[in-house]
Amino acid sequence: MRSVRVLVGTRKGAFLLTADAQRRNWTVDGPHFGGWEIYHVAGSPANPDRLYASQSSGWFGQIIQRSDDGGRTWEPAGNQFVYQGETGTHQWYDGTPHPWEFKRVWHLEASPHDPDTVYAGVEDAAIFRSTDGARTWTELPGLRQHSTGSRWQPGAGGMCLHTIVLDPGDPNRLYVAISAAGAFRSDDAGETWRPINRGLRSEFLPEQEAEVGHCVHRIAMHPSRPRVLFMQKHWDVMRSDDAGDSWREVSGNLPVDFGFPIAVHAHEPETIYVVPIKSDSEHFPPEGKLRVYRSRTGGTEWEALTSGLPQSDCYVNVLRDAMAVDGLEECGIYFGTSGGQVYVSPNGGDDWHCIVHNLPPVLSVEVQTLP
Numbered sequence: 001m002r003s004v005r006v007l008v009g010t011r012k013g014a015f016l017l018t019a020d021a022q023r024r025n026w027t028v029d030g031p032h033f034g035g036w037e038i039y040h041v042a043g044s045p046a047n048p049d050r051l052y053a054s055q056s057s058g059w060f061g062q063i064i065q066r067s068d069d070g071g072r073t074w075e076p077a078g079n080q081f082v083y084q085g086e087t088g089t090h091q092w093y094d095g096t097p098h099p100w101e102f103k104r105v106w107h108l109e110a111s112p113h114d115p116d117t118v119y120a121g122v123e124d125a126a127i128f129r130s131t132d133g134a135r136t137w138t139e140l141p142g143l144r145q146h147s148t149g150s151r152w153q154p155g156a157g158g159m160c161l162h163t164i165v166l167d168p169g170d171p172n173r174l175y176v177a178i179s180a181a182g183a184f185r186s187d188d189a190g191e192t193w194r195p196i197n198r199g200l201r202s203e204f205l206p207e208q209e210a211e212v213g214h215c216v217h218r219i220a221m222h223p224s225r226p227r228v229l230f231m232q233k234h235w236d237v238m239r240s241d242d243a244g245d246s247w248r249e250v251s252g253n254l255p256v257d258f259g260f261p262i263a264v265h266a267h268e269p270e271t272i273y274v275v276p277i278k279s280d281s282e283h284f285p286p287e288g289k290l291r292v293y294r295s296r297t298g299g300t301e302w303e304a305l306t307s308g309l310p311q312s313d314c315y316v317n318v319l320r321d322a323m324a325v326d327g328l329e330e331c332g333i334y335f336g337t338s339g340g341q342v343y344v345s346p347n348g349g350d351d352w353h354c355i356v357h358n359l360p361p362v363l364s365v366e367v368q369t370l371p
Helices: none
Strands: 003-010 013-020 027-032 037-044 047-057 061-067 090-092 100-102 104-110 118-123 126-130 160-166 174-179 182-186 216-221 229-233 237-240 259-264 272-276 292-295 303-305 323-325 333-336 342-345 353-356 362-370
Touching: 003 047, 003 333, 003 342, 013 037, 013 353, 047 104, 061 104, 104 160, 126 160, 160 216, 174 216, 182 216, 216 259, 229 259, 259 323, 333 362
Parallel strands: 037 104, 037 362, 323 362
Antiparallel strands: 003 013, 003 037, 003 362, 013 027, 037 047, 047 061, 090 100, 104 118, 118 126, 118 160, 160 174, 174 182, 216 229, 229 237, 259 272, 272 292, 292 303, 323 333, 333 342, 342 353
C-alpha cells in the first residue's frame, strides 16, 4: 500500500510526518536541526530517499543539508553557501572584484527527472543550480543581472526568490517569482530571463501595470498542463493560459483576494486551492474563521471548505510555501500554520483534520507520495 511523507520546515527545526494511504494515523519524527530555521525541506521526485533542507540562522548562517535515506540521517552538502563575513550574511564570489552578499535560501526545487539536480532561490533575489546533489552550486547570473534589476524592491519578508517552477516536459523552461519584482521565465535553462507580468496590476506602484515591481506571492502549475499557471499575488488570484505571457484575474467570489499559498489538485488541473487572509496588515483569516477556498473551474467560482477547521477565534497565517498536495488516488491537501498546526484533507478538501498541533511556526510543507 502506498504511503505519504510530509516534509515540514519550521522556525525551530524540520519534522517528517508519515502515514499510510488512509492518512489517519501519523508518525511524527523530529525536530531535525532543532533550534534552526528550516525555510524549506524538498524531496526529489526522482528518488524518494533524497531530501534537501535549507537550514538557516541569523547568527550562524546558511547550510544546505542532504539526506539519502529519507531523512533518517543528514549531512551538510558541500556548502559553498557557508561563508561567514558579517553575521548572518554570505558572500558569493561571481568573478567580480567585490563579492555579492546574500542572506538565506528560501526555496529548494528538485528536478523531476534527476535526483542530483536541484535549484535554490535566495534572498537577495538570485537563483542557483547544483547538478551533483548540492555538493557544488553555480549561479544562473542572467536573472540577478537582468536589466530591470534596479527596479526590484524588497517585500515585507525581504527581496526573496521564493518560488521555482520547473516545466516537467521541457528542461529548458523554468519560472521564478520574486517579492517584489514579479514573475520571470527562462526558455534556455536559466541563461536568459524575461519578465512575464503582463496583466498584473499593483496599486502601490507609480505605474500600476509596470513591467516589473509586482509582489507575487506564489505560482503553481499542474504537470499535465505546463502552459497553465496560477498565481497568488499580493492582492488578486491570477491565471495564465500561455506560459505567463499574459494574466487575468480569477479572484471571483473570494471574500478577500489577499493570501500567500496556492496549490493545484494532483489529478484535476482545473481545481485550485487558496487560503485568504484579511489584509496585508492583518495576517489572519477573515472573521477569525480558518477557511480554505477551492475552485473546480480554474478560478472565478470559489467555495469555502470548513469541515474540521476552526471557525472562531482563529488568528493564524499560512505562508506561501506551506501548502501542498499528494499524488494518491484520492488527492490529499495539506497546509501548515503560523500557530504550529499541520492540517490534512484526505478527500480533496471536503474534510480536514489536524495531524499535529504544537510545532513551531510552520514555514514550509511539501509532500512525497511513496510506493
